[in-house]
Amino acid sequence: MSPFDYLYDHTEQTSTRFVCFVGQTRRFDLAITTTDRFFGKKLIMDIQSGRTAIIGPDDIDEEGYIGFAYNLNDEEAEELSNFLVQIVGMITFSDH
Numbered sequence: 365m366s367p368f369d370y371l372y373d374h375t376e377q378t379s380t381r382f383v384c385f386v387g388q389t390r391r392f393d394l395a396i397t398t399t400d401r402f403f404g405k406k407l408i409m410d411i412q413s414g415r416t417a418i419i420g421p422d423d424i425d426e427e428g429y430i431g432f433a434y435n436l437n438d439e440e441a442e443e444l445s446n447f448l449v450q451i452v453g454m455i456t457f458s459d460h
Contacts, residue, residue: 376400381451387443396451406452410434424449 381396393411405420417423417433424430424445431441 374401383451385447387440387447389437389440389443392444392447408448419448419452421449421452424452 376399379398381398382394383396384391384393386392391412395409395411397407397409399407402418403420405418405423407416408419409416413435415434419430419433423433428441430436430445430448431438434441434444436444
């Protein structure tokens with residue numbers, strides 16, 4: 365008998381895109397994972413800091429969220445948001 369109460373234990377194929385770009389404020393190294401989980405949002409990791417967040421269009425639009433999630437100042441957060449809005453796209457739901 366397992367000492368853990370699993371809420372779920374699921375394996376799936378995902379797609380991960382690695383992107384590095386230099387903006388006006390700093391360099392960003394990101395791993396962007398697309399999965400069927402998280403209601404169509406993407407799992408985005410800042411490789412330099414190790415901070416990860418589940419991001420969709422609504423999160424980008426929420427004032428202060430990107431800065432909070434990745435511990436960025438206002439300029440850095442705006443720059444990252446401007447990039448993320450291009451790659452996050454619209455949320456689509458699957459029937460899983």
